[in-house]
Amino acid sequence: MKALDKYILIVFVLIALAAGPVLAAIQVFAQVDTSQDIYVGESFTYNVIIDGENKPGRVDLAPLAQYNPQSASNRDVSQSSVTIINGRMTKSETKRYVMSYSLTAGWAGKIQLQPVTVTLDGTDYRTNPVEVNILEPGTTDKLDLEVKLSDSSCYVGQPVIMTVNFYISADIGDFNFTVPAFAGDAFVLEDPDVSGGGAKEYRLSSGVHVFVSQYRVTHKGKDAILLTFSKVLIPRYAERIRLAPTSVSADVAIGRQRSRRGFFDDFFGRTQYKRFMAKSNPLTLDVLPLPEGGKPKDFYGLVGRYTIAASAWPTEVSRGDPVTLTIRVGGNKYLKPVQWPDLERIPEMAQNFKIPSERSTPTIEKGSKVFTQTIRPSNNEVNRIPPIPLAFFDVDKGEYVVAQSEPIKLEVSPAKKLTAADLVGPDSAPVSREVEAIKKGLSANYETFDILTNQSFSPVEAVIALPYAPIWALPLVALIISTFVKLFTHTTPEKIATRRRRRACAVAVAQLKNVAHDTSKQTHELLAAAMKQYIGDRFDRTAGSLTAQDCYEVIVAATKDAKAADEYRDVIERCESARYAAVRTDIDSNKINEVIKLIRDIEKKSKK
Numbered sequence: 001m002k003a004l005d006k007y008i009l010i011v012f013v014l015i016a017l018a019a020g021p022v023l024a025a026i027q028v029f030a031q032v033d034t035s036q037d038i039y040v041g042e043s044f045t046y047n048v049i050i051d052g053e054n055k056p057g058r059v060d061l062a063p064l065a066q067y068n069p070q071s072a073s074n075r076d077v078s079q080s081s082v083t084i085i086n087g088r089m090t091k092s093e094t095k096r097y098v099m100s101y102s103l104t105a106g107w108a109g110k111i112q113l114q115p116v117t118v119t120l121d122g123t124d125y126r127t128n129p130v131e132v133n134i135l136e137p138g139t140t141d142k143l144d145l146e147v148k149l150s151d152s153s154c155y156v157g158q159p160v161i162m163t164v165n166f167y168i169s170a171d172i173g174d175f176n177f178t179v180p181a182f183a184g185d186a187f188v189l190e191d192p193d194v195s196g197g198g199a200k201e202y203r204l205s206s207g208v209h210v211f212v213s214q215y216r217v218t219h220k221g222k223d224a225i226l227l228t229f230s231k232v233l234i235p236r237y238a239e240r241i242r243l244a245p246t247s248v249s250a251d252v253a254i255g256r257q258r259s260r261r262g263f264f265d266d267f268f269g270r271t272q273y274k275r276f277m278a279k280s281n282p283l284t285l286d287v288l289p290l291p292e293g294g295k296p297k298d299f300y301g302l303v304g305r306y307t308i309a310a311s312a313w314p315t316e317v318s319r320g321d322p323v324t325l326t327i328r329v330g331g332n333k334y335l336k337p338v339q340w341p342d343l344e345r346i347p348e349m350a351q352n353f354k355i356p357s358e359r360s361t362p363t364i365e366k367g368s369k370v371f372t373q374t375i376r377p378s379n380n381e382v383n384r385i386p387p388i389p390l391a392f393f394d395v396d397k398g399e400y401v402v403a404q405s406e407p408i409k410l411e412v413s414p415a416k417k418l419t420a421a422d423l424v425g426p427d428s429a430p431v432s433r434e435v436e437a438i439k440k441g442l443s444a445n446y447e448t449f450d451i452l453t454n455q456s457f458s459p460v461e462a463v464i465a466l467p468y469a470p471i472w473a474l475p476l477v478a479l480i481i482s483t484f485v486k487l488f489t490h491t492t493p494e495k496i497a498t499r500r501r502r503r504a505c506a507v508a509v510a511q512l513k514n515v516a517h518d519t520s521k522q523t524h525e526l527l528a529a530a531m532k533q534y535i536g537d538r539f540d541r542t543a544g545s546l547t548a549q550d551c552y553e554v555i556v557a558a559t560k561d562a563k564a565a566d567e568y569r570d571v572i573e574r575c576e577s578a579r580y581a582a583v584r585t586d587i588d589s590n591k592i593n594e595v596i597k598l599i600r601d602i603e604k605k606s607k608k
Contacts, residue, residue, distance in 0.1 A: 026052035028118045028125035032132055039137045039249050039275050040108050041178030043205040045072060048099040048118060048127060054078045056099055057120035064113060067103040068183075068206055074099050104205045106178060108136040137249050137277035142170035144219065145278040147246045149233075150333070153286035155395055158303035159232045159334040160285065161192065166227040166248055166278070167219040173251035173273050173577045180244035181233065182208045190232040193335050193364050202229070232334050238289035242282060249277045271574070290393055294400050300339060302392035307331035310388050310405035319415045320354075322374045327388060327405070330368035338362075338369050341388050348386040354378050377412045384410050500537050505603040508534035509596050516592040523587045527595065528575035531568065534599055538606070548572040559605040567598055 251273035387404035536543030555565035
């Protein structure tokens with residue numbers, strides 16, 4: 001028995017010795033890149049690094065909730081190497097996995113990011129605390145921010161339009177909005193029904209999506225670019241809500257840094273930026289409760305100002321004929337909560353009309369929500385389409401209101417009964433029953449065998465006969481040709497990718513030459529798109545998702561030329577920031593040729 005206990009003890013010791021290095025090899029720690037300044041309202045990357053394993057863990061982000069953590073990316077950055085010394089090969093492998101999150105700080109000063117718990121294969125690991133210094137940007141009269149509410153007071157459930165106007169009178173780079181009103185649970189957020197022409201979707205650091213429109217305007221006597229977006233705020237409860245100031249921080253160009261290399265200095269030279277911030281005034285919204293008394297039975301939550309109108313066509317019909325009923329609800333900028341009118345609950349409508357269950361999808365036309373429904377008169381006594389009610393709480397009167405459309409006059413005639421004469425037709429005549437013998441033509445009667453011909457079928461004659469030969473010969477020839485074409489042009493996804501990589505440089509050069517002759521105002525966007533497309537085609541990436549930094553990393557990995565990668569990134573960043581520049585800078589053929597030369601250099605080095 002003692003010998004058995006001894007063996008068991010030895011086994012446990014060996015297991016512990018084997019598992020000890022494995023457990024000790026896994027380390028989890030947190031890291032923030034503080035090599036660049038981090039400003040209030042600006043997102044920064046918080047990395048959770050797992051050493052000793054190449055798979056993700058489950059991260060409890062509750063300690064970082066106040067910084068609105070958003071998953072950014074997960075990357076396996078493991079490395080392996082092989083060394084051969086005196087004919088002996090040694091292989092080493094370093095496992096590492098990085099989980100990145102985007103955080104945003106809403107105040108300035110030194111903050112400490114608390115440790116988070118990472119669960120990996122059932123084991124909990126705790127990261128280290130990280131200290132970050134958040135800076136307050138400076139101010140400048142070249143940036144201005146205005147925030148407006150469509151109403152200063154409202155009722156619970158009443159949509160209020162919040163509009164943010166950002167005026168730019170300088171060349172800027174990256175910018176970031178912080179909108180405290182979009183955080184918390186005070187409001188339900190919705191998008192307006194009508195967005196500005198050419199509006200583009202933009203994701204705020206808080207994760208909220210807005211549709212931004214861009215215009216050239218004159219603001220306070222200066223030429224400026226206006227970036228504007230709106231959001232619908234629907235209050236959840238009654239109280240006075242103080243909306244903290246909205247802010248925007250932006251990199252404003254303050255000069256150019258001349259480099260020794262001289263490449264792109266005339267236009268794409270590195271611009272020096274400094275972070276500035278603009279703030280709006282705080283706003284107050286008084287939210288009042290809805291009264292309980294006097295609520296109509298058809299009230300389903302509409303609060304605001306609404307109108308309803310109806311039209312029908314045709315208005316002169318027979319019983320059972322279809323009538324197209326069009327209902328328009330307007331009077332409010334936000335019409336999403338407006339529901340289909342319940343026609344079946346209108347007694348006069350249900351009694352006198354057949355209302356099918358099929359309905360068309362509502363549309364927004366000229367500030368009204370349009371509903372279209374087909375109805376059919378069910379009796380001859382119908383002389384009108386009754387008023388259609390819309391129950392809502394009128395914020396101007398402070399009471400519940402039931403608005404109604406005007407009744408529509410309708411003339412209904414009895415349905416016509418069809419007789420046998422109607423079905424046969426007015427031109428019918430008695431049919432003669434007298435049989436006459438026809439001597440000639442298709443209907444003639446023939447009594448001898450002289451008219452019969454030998455129509456026996458021979459397969460051999462059919463194969464070689466001229467009328468039949470093309471019927472089988474042409475498909476056979478087509479089959480043979482297609483078989484040879486398939487054999488000589490057979491391709492695979494690998495061949496397609498290889499062909500795309502081989503032609504990437506030539507395609508990019510052709511696109512860039514077209515950009516040089518482009519006379520529109522989108523030359524900067526076209527240039528950046530062509531450069532990203534080259535990286536996508538050449539290195540098997542998705543061009544649409546590439547950023548300037550992604551292009552830099554791909555080029556460095558492929559060519560080991562950080563200088564060329566930096567120039568490539570610089571060109572794309574300048575093109576993208578030129579979209580929001582107050583002064584447009586043209587791109588001539590010389591600058592395009594410099595970009596072409598840079599792409600050819602990258603192509604040459606990537607083949608080594």
